[in-house]
Each structure stands twice: as C-alpha cells, then as structure tokens.
Amino acid sequence: MAASTVPGGGGAGAVHSSNASGLAFDSGLEIRTRSVEQTLLPLVSQITTLINHKDNTKKSDKTLQAIQRVGQAVNLAVGRFVKVGEAIANENWDLKEEINIACIEAKQAGETIASLTDVTKWNHLESDGQVTILTDKTGVVQAARLLLSSVTKVLLLADQVVIKQIVTSRNKVLATMERLERVNSFQEFVQIFSQFGNEMVEFAYLTGDRQNDLKDEKKKARMAVARAVLEKGTMMLLTASKTCLRHPSCESAHKNKEGVFDRMRAALEKVIEIATDCRLNRETDSSSVSIFTGIKELKLNMEALRENVYFESKENLSAALEVILERVEDFTDSAYTSHEHRERILELSAQARTEVQQFISVWMQAQSRKTKSAAEELELSVLKVSHSLDELRKELHCTAMQLAADLLKFHADHVVLNALKVTGVEGNLEALAEYACKLSEQKEQLVETCRLLRHVSGTEPLEITCMHAEETFQVTGQQIISAAETLTLHPSSKIAKENLDVFCEAWESQISDLATLLRDISDVFEGRRGEKYDHLSLPKPMKNNANLKSVKSDKPDSEEQAKIAKLGLKLGLLSSDADCEIEKWEDDDNEIVRHGRNMSRMAYSLYLFTRGEGPLKTSQDLIHFLEVSFIFTSTRRDRILKDKKRKVTGGGWKDSVRLLELLQAYSLFSKQLKDDDKLMLLLEINKLIPLCHQLQTITKTSLQSKVFLKVDKCVTKIKSMMTLVVQLLSLCYKLLKKMENNRWVSATNKDAMDGQT
Numbered sequence: 001m002a003a004s005t006v007p008g009g010g011g012a013g014a015v016h017s018s019n020a021s022g023l024a025f026d027s028g029l030e031i032r033t034r035s036v037e038q039t040l041l042p043l044v045s046q047i048t049t050l051i052n053h054k055d056n057t058k059k060s061d062k063t064l065q066a067i068q069r070v071g072q073a074v075n076l077a078v079g080r081f082v083k084v085g086e087a088i089a090n091e092n093w094d095l096k097e098e099i100n101i102a103c104i105e106a107k108q109a110g111e112t113i114a115s116l117t118d119v120t121k122w123n124h125l126e127s128d129g130q131v132t133i134l135t136d137k138t139g140v141v142q143a144a145r146l147l148l149s150s151v152t153k154v155l156l157l158a159d160q161v162v163i164k165q166i167v168t169s170r171n172k173v174l175a176t177m178e179r180l181e182r183v184n185s186f187q188e189f190v191q192i193f194s195q196f197g198n199e200m201v202e203f204a205y206l207t208g209d210r211q212n213d214l215k216d217e218k219k220k221a222r223m224a225v226a227r228a229v230l231e232k233g234t235m236m237l238l239t240a241s242k243t244c245l246r247h248p249s250c251e252s253a254h255k256n257k258e259g260v261f262d263r264m265r266a267a268l269e270k271v272i273e274i275a276t277d278c279r280l281n282r283e284t285d286s287s288s289v290s291i292f293t294g295i296k297e298l299k300l301n302m303e304a305l306r307e308n309v310y311f312e313s314k315e316n317l318s319a320a321l322e323v324i325l326e327r328v329e330d331f332t333d334s335a336y337t338s339h340e341h342r343e344r345i346l347e348l349s350a351q352a353r354t355e356v357q358q359f360i361s362v363w364m365q366a367q368s369r370k371t372k373s374a375a376e377e378l379e380l381s382v383l384k385v386s387h388s389l390d391e392l393r394k395e396l397h398c399t400a401m402q403l404a405a406d407l408l409k410f411h412a413d414h415v416v417l418n419a420l421k422v423t424g425v426e427g428n429l430e431a432l433a434e435y436a437c438k439l440s441e442q443k444e445q446l447v448e449t450c451r452l453l454r455h456v457s458g459t460e461p462l463e464i465t466c467m468h469a470e471e472t473f474q475v476t477g478q479q480i481i482s483a484a485e486t487l488t489l490h491p492s493s494k495i496a497k498e499n500l501d502v503f504c505e506a507w508e509s510q511i512s513d514l515a516t517l518l519r520d521i522s523d524v525f526e527g528r529r530g531e532k533y534d535h536l537s538l539p540k541p542m543k544n545n546a547n548l549k550s551v552k553s554d555k556p557d558s559e560e561q562a563k564i565a566k567l568g569l570k571l572g573l574l575s576s577d578a579d580c581e582i583e584k585w586e587d588d589d590n591e592i593v594r595h596g597r598n599m600s601r602m603a604y605s606l607y608l609f610t611r612g613e614g615p616l617k618t619s620q621d622l623i624h625f626l627e628v629s630f631i632f633t634s635t636r637r638d639r640i641l642k643d644k645k646r647k648v649t650g651g652g653w654k655d656s657v658r659l660l661e662l663l664q665a666y667s668l669f670s671k672q673l674k675d676d677d678k679l680m681l682l683l684e685i686n687k688l689i690p691l692c693h694q695l696q697t698i699t700k701t702s703l704q705s706k707v708f709l710k711v712d713k714c715v716t717k718i719k720s721m722m723t724l725v726v727q728l729l730s731l732c733y734k735l736l737k738k739m740e741n742n743r744w745v746s747a748t749n750k751d752a753m754d755g756q757t
Helices: 034-053 061-091 093-116 137-182 186-213 217-246 251-276 291-307 314-332 339-369 372-410 415-426 429-456 460-489 494-525 543-547 558-583 591-610 619-629 634-642 659-670 675-686 688-700 707-756
Strands: 058-060 130-132
Touching: 061 093, 061 137, 093 137, 137 186, 137 217, 137 251, 186 217, 186 251, 186 558, 217 251, 217 460, 217 494, 217 558, 251 460, 251 494, 291 314, 291 339, 291 372, 291 429, 291 460, 314 339, 314 372, 314 429, 339 372, 372 429, 372 494, 415 429, 415 460, 415 494, 429 460, 429 494, 460 494, 558 591, 558 707, 591 619, 591 659, 591 707, 619 688, 619 707, 659 675, 659 707, 675 688, 675 707, 688 707
Parallel strands: none
Antiparallel strands: 058 130
C-alpha cells in the first residue's frame, strides 16, 4: 500500500464514481498513489452496481439474488480489509487509534450494505414474478459514502507507515554518512561503509517501490533523478573518502569528498520531500517556464479568449508571448547556435508576435460585430498563430537536437578525460591546468545544451531529466578536476587514480544518459511515445531485457526487474567491500590479493550488467562469463578456455576471473598456519565449494524460455559467493598479521636468548 499523507481537510476528489442517477462518491481525501487507487476501484464498482440496481422499484428474483451477492461480497471484502487494518494498527501505536476508528466505521458500513441488500428482509414475490423494494435508496448511498471514506482513511493511514519507514531509513543513512565523513582511520571506515552499503540497499528498495507507485509523473521523475544521484554517488563517496584518508592534508581531495557528501545529502532530502509530499517554497523545477510549456499555455489562453470562457484579457495573451520570446533568447544568445538557425529563429519569433497581435485585433472586432464572417476570421487567425508557434518550436527543437548530437559525436572518444588521467599519473601540473580548462569548456557546452533541450523536451518529466543532466555535468565536471589535481599532486597513489577513474566513469555514464534522453525527446516530438524517464530510475529496469530472449509469457515484470536491480546493487557494494579489504594488504603481488581483486572486478561487471551497462551485453554473455569465472574443475575450465568461439563481448577470456585459482591461493596460505588457524580457514574455504557446484548446475541447466529466472538464480548465487570472499579476505588478513606478529615475537625472544648467551 502506498499513498501520500492524509490531508487535514478535503483535497482533490479521491475516488469519484458516477452512476445513472448522477450520484457521485467522493472520499474527500486526495489519492496520490496507484496502489490505493487500485484497491478502491473494485469497491467503487461494486457499490455503483448496487446503486444502479436500486433505480427501479421492482426486481425479478434473479436480479435480487445478484444484488444480494454483491452486497455480501462487499461486506466480506470489508471484513478481510478490516483485519489487515487492525493488524497494522497493532504494530503502529502512534496511528492505532485513528486506524481502529476508521476500521470500525468501515465494518459498520459494510454490515449496513449487507443488511440493506438482504433479500429475506424484502417483500415476497407478487403475481407478476416481481418484488417491490421498500428499502430507502438514501440509506445505501449514505452507507456507501461512509464505507468509501473510512476505507480510504485506513489506506492512507496505513500508507503513513510506509512513509515512516522511508524517513527512518533515510535517517539511518544520514547518520551513517555523518560518521563516514568524520572517520579518521581506514579500518573504521571499512566497517562503517559496510553498514552504509546495507542501509543504502534498504533505502533504494523502499524508495523504488514508492517511485513506481506514484501517480504524478513529475513526482516520479523527480524521485528517479534523486535516486540516480544516490546510486552513482555511493561509489564516488567510497573512493573520495579513501583518497582523503590516504592523503589527509590534500585540499583538493577534501574538496572532492565534500562535493559528493553535499550532493548525496541534497538527494536524500529531495526523496523525502517527494515521499512526504512536502510543498516547500524552494520546491520549484526552475526559475522559469520552459518554451514548450509556455507555448502550450499560450494556446490554452488564446482558446479561452476566443470562447470568452475564462475572461482572459488580451494583455495577458501578449505578456505570455513575451515570456516565451524571452526564453527564446537562450537560443539566439548562445555562442553554439549556428548563424542560419539564429536568423531563422528570429524570423519565426517576429512572425509569432505579428500573428498574436493580429489575433487580438480580429478578436476585438469579433466582439463588436458578432457575425459569421467575423467568427470565421477569428478561427483563421487562431490557426495562423498556432501554426507560427509550431514552426518556432520545430526550429528550436532542430537547433537543440543538432547541437546535442554534434557534441555527443565530438566528445565520444573522451580525449580530455584520458588526457587528464595521463597528466595525473605523470604529475604534470602545467598540463593539468590546460586540460582542466578544456574540460570546463566542454562542461559549459553540455550544461547549455541541456538547458536548451529542456525548452523543447515535450513533457514535464523529460524537462526534469534535462535539468538533472545539466546539474550533473556542472557538478561532476568540477569533481573530475579536483580528483585530477589530487592525482597530479600524488602521481603514485593508486587510490587517487581509482578515484579519478570513478568520476570519469560517472561523466561517461551521464554522456550515455544524454544520448538516451535525445532519443526520448525525439520520440515525443515525433509522436512515437509519451513520457519516459525509466533510464534514470534506481533500481534501473534492465536494459538487457530485450536480449534475455525470453518469450512473451516469461517477460520480466517491474517486480522482477527491481529484484535483479537490488541484487546488482548489493553486488556493487560487495565489490566495494572487497576493495576495502584488499587495501589493507601491503603486498600487491600476493596471490590472495591479486585473485581477490579480480573477483571484485567480476562482481562489479555483474553489477553493471544489472544496470544495462558494461561489456556483458546479453544473458548469454553473462552465462559464458560465469562458466569461465567460476568453473571449479580444471579440466572443464581448460576445455572452455580453448574454445575460441566462446567469447564475451568486449574482451576475450584472458581477463576472466577463475574462482579455482583463488581457492588454490587460500589453500596455499592455509599451509603456513598453525593447526587451529588452518582448520578455521579451511572450514570457511569449504563453504565456497558447494556454492560453486550449485552455480555450475544452474549455468548448465536449460530453462528454455525462462532465461530471466536463470539470470536471477546466477546473480543470487554470485552474491552469496562474494559475501564469503569478502569474509575470507578479512580473515586471511587477520591471520597473516597474527602470523607475522608471532614471527616477530619469536625472533625477538631468540635475539634476547642469544644476547644472554
């Protein structure tokens, strides 16, 4: 169940159903979510049926039985509903009284409806086989109103529990973030970040359900972009924090980290504002209306003036046009708009102004003449204004789309990003300044392009997506420069290099999202589809769904997609946990470290797959990848490795991870341990072996059309494996330190004994 909080007074009609008698039901409470609406609609339908049947005073026996069945069905449904409501009340003491009162009202109303539709209480059949209904129709209507109102109250009160869960989850994430921000030791950071990762998964799950349930498309879009910031920000937070811990006196590292924390906190607050439906003064999509919205409103105002329905003034019409033309200056003033486009836009703007003035003149004449010819003249003038506005919008659309497409093509190879990476490793401060300046120029181009795209996006959700892209390029551009500065100052720092890579990946990801956004805007403009912004949601619907080769009957629904996305997010966090454990080791050439790092990369690749990104493009790629990465028997592994035809898109098998080799590294390490420690480690290692065999069984089992189920099983099994790998990395490190400490103590004692001798 999901909805917004119960307003203090009446809101927009919650559930409205008209019958033949013109009767309407209105709970007086605003419904903002689909689940509440869908729960109420069957009840409204049944009650409407009852009311319609009672329009005639005489009914046949068959009709009477049908009426009674509907009345009883309503009462039974209400009874079941009340039990659920009471259970919710018992678990939430702060809402218990309100929910119980609403449940009592609903129960009474249901019983009343059952009583009023009880055939045994009506007159017997007359000679013509009909029965006269003596029940007062008003009684059923009143009971129906009470029932709908009370059921709606229960649903919305129960939904406050969902909202409370989201707020509580946000508070936990925020509290852990504050601890992460203040942490000073690497070991403490690893522990807290692990907790943070789990809390983020819970928050993502709760808010994902909320986003899918919202009725308002603008709110869904706002929720999607805020959750996208949190998803991508989690990895940035990890690497930026690690860089600060490794280089505590580096100003650019701290600046980089603060930027991530600030943006994630803002995104958390935005999610809560949407979930709780807070209408804050600062909740505005932007400081100005887009050109698309302005044109739409101008046309509506013109229609109102023509019909003289809303008493629109001609002054308002002129003012509305001037607002649009003021926004058009974003295009004509842009340094990136070509001369041809600029001239055409100015020409169409002047034409639109002329046509609107002509419409006002014709309208004023029509008010005095009131003739058929005047009406026809007015109609023609309306068409001319509409045509001129459409031509202007078309030219603006063409300008923005061409500019964006050219930019994407020009920056497709990410030359500046690659140069910054090389510059950082070389420690070249002069080159850093040069390429930072180039990235800033690129950032300004992209920011302005997103601003222009917003004007022509065609839907309000896409406008919100454009603003998100604009903000992301603005923020990420600065963060890349600060990350590059840190690496340039510490060119041998692996953590600083990893941090720059993560921010560059975020930039590349946003470039990819912009390409998707262009396609969506183009589709809307050409009328191919309506509002779309799913590519920004978290958990993301898998872009690989089309490649799962599943038949129509096994097409994954939104719940299955969310499940896979949630598993993927956990894999991404486990990959981060593994990296944190690996950072503790001083010897990069250690076999456990080397193969553990490969396992971490593998988990991250699977995480990217669940997002529709990375080298694994299809489910078949995934299965092949897992066969090589997790084959336990060496003979089967070697056979697959020799099969050159079996190749993952984006790279061969040479880079693949092999769990067998990691297990061998653990086993070799265990031989250096004393009996008790050796036994403890071997017991943990042996937990991986059955998981590996189970995964082999899944990859070899043909599920025919149920490919999505196979992928789900594989990813679930990998998550269990990675959890054990992280635990083993931590255990091996502790045992290594214990072994080194024992050696040091033994050596010290030996030296002391030699000295005494």
